Amino acid sequence: MVSLNVFIFRSMVDRIKTKFATWKGVLLSIMGRVQLVKLVIHGILVYSFHIYQWPIRLLNMLDKLIKKIIWSGDIHTRKICTVSWKQVCLPWDSGGLDLKSTRSINSSLLLHLNWQVFTQDSPCSQLFQNRFISLGLLRNWYFKSSIWLGVREFLPVVFENSIWIIGMGNNINLWLDNWMGSTLVALLDIPTELFSSLDASLASVISNGKWQIPSFILDHPMVAANILDVTPRIPNNVNHTCKSEYYNVYGMLHFVKYLNNRVKFSINKVNIN
Numbered sequence: 231m232v233s234l235n236v237f238i239f240r241s242m243v244d245r246i247k248t249k250f251a252t253w254k255g256v257l258l259s260i261m262g263r264v265q266l267v268k269l270v271i272h273g274i275l276v277y278s279f280h281i282y283q284w285p286i287r288l289l290n291m292l293d294k295l296i297k298k299i300i301w302s303g304d305i306h307t308r309k310i311c312t313v314s315w316k317q318v319c320l321p322w323d324s325g326g327l328d329l330k331s332t333r334s335i336n337s338s339l340l341l342h343l344n345w346q347v348f349t350q351d352s353p354c355s356q357l358f359q360n361r362f363i364s365l366g367l368l369r370n371w372y373f374k375s376s377i378w379l380g381v382r383e384f385l386p387v388v389f390e391n392s393i394w395i396i397g398m399g400n401n402i403n404l405w406l407d408n409w410m411g412s413t414l415v416a417l418l419d420i421p422t423e424l425f426s427s428l429d430a431s432l433a434s435v436i437s438n439g440k441w442q443i444p445s446f447i448l449d450h451p452m453v454a455a456n457i458l459d460v461t462p463r464i465p466n467n468v469n470h471t472c473k474s475e476y477y478n479v480y481g482m483l484h485f486v487k488y489l490n491n492r493v494k495f496s497i498n499k500v501n502i503n
Contacts, residue, residue, distance in 0.1 A: 236285050236287075236288065239278070239282075239284055239285065239288050240288065242274070242275070242278065243288055243291055243292060245274075246271055246274060246275075246292065246295065247295060247305065249270070249271075249274075250295055250299050250305045251305060251306075253266065253299065253303075254303075255299050255302070255303025255304055256302070256303035256304060257303075258303060260300065260301075260327075261327075263299055263300050263303060264300060264327050264328075264329060266299075267296055267299065267300065267329065268329070271292075271296065272330075272335065275292075275332065275335070275336075276335070276339065279332075279335055279336040279339045279340070280339040280340070280342070280343055281343065281376075281377055281380070282376060282377060282379075282380060283336065283340055283377075283379040283380040283383065284332075284336050286333070289331075289332045289333045289336060290333075292332045293315070293331055293332055293333070296329075296332070297311075297315060300318070300327075300329075315331075319331055319334075337384070340380040340383070340384050341384045341387060341388070343377075343380065343384075344380070344381060344384040344385045344387070344388045345388055347359060347362075347381070347385065348385065348388045348389070348392065358381070361373070361375075362378075362381050362385065363385075365406060365422075365425040365426060366403065366406035366407060366413070366425070367422075367425075368381075368382070368385050368386055368389070389408075392408065393408050393409065393410075393411060394407055394408065394409035396409055396432065396436075396460065396461075396462045397462070398433055398436070399431060399432030399433035399434075399435075399436050399462065400431055400432075400433045401431070402431060402432040402433075403428070403429070403430070403431065403432070404428075404430045404431060404432045404434065404435060405420070405425075405428035405430065406425060406428060407432070409432060409460065410456050410457060410459070410460045411456070412456075414447075414453070415428065417450075417452075417453050417456070418450065418453065436462050439462050440462075441457060441458060441462075443457060443458075
């Protein structure tokens with residue numbers, strides 16, 4: 231039985247396959263074919279990739295079609311390749327053709343979507359946060375949602391690699407938000423059933439840009455030391471809120487590098503209000 235996702239996305243694969251069949255790829259140089267794939271095929275996929283997690287077998291099918299059109303100019307002709315596809319997908323300065331596998335593009339764009347959900351204050355982001363996040367954690371049950379698979383896999387990556395930069399601390403939860411490398415509830419091993427009552431803001435322990443650490447936290451010297459290692463910032467304009475925009479759909483190379491090399495990166499959620 232074919233799943234609904236495979237059935238829906240298969241029509242896009244068939245559309246791309248038809249487009250490939252109409253191309254006179256053999257009349258183009260290999261660099262011409264690379265540019266066609268980047269501009270046309272990736273352009274067709276980018277919107278869908280930014281919202282949905284595609285089935286792996288369809289992504290592999292797309293990559294096979296792209297390999298054939300790159301090497302031979304014809305999807306019906308298979309050519310023996312002397313260079314690995316991994317090498318081809320490397321950046322220009324590393325000796326590759328600067329192509330990206332469809333799986334890497336899909337994963338990087340889903341990661342970007344989850345970054346937007348986590349950091350923006352738009353109505354759409356607020357809707358996603360209210361539906362998928364509870365008390366600073368990803369809800370642990372299944373949602374009947376077309377985007378749930380991508381949220382379930384990549385939102386934890388955003389959580390684990392994000393940290394608040396402290397300003398006034400009004401919008402940061404003292405207990406549940408990660409503002410010093412780990413959350414207080416994790417450091418103090420507080421059970422999840424108590425999370426709903428932990429609503430104090432970080433501003434409640436900051437006075438004139440200095441820490442006012444409660445006595446019950448001072449009873450844990452290691453935790454108190456971690457707090458003192460963090461320096462609150464005093465913004466020039468306390469009414470201004472700024473969030474980082476280092477990662478966007480056009481600069482997804484940061485995400486692709488992470489996904490390809492499995493190297494942790496730091497995403498900063500900046501709040502100075």
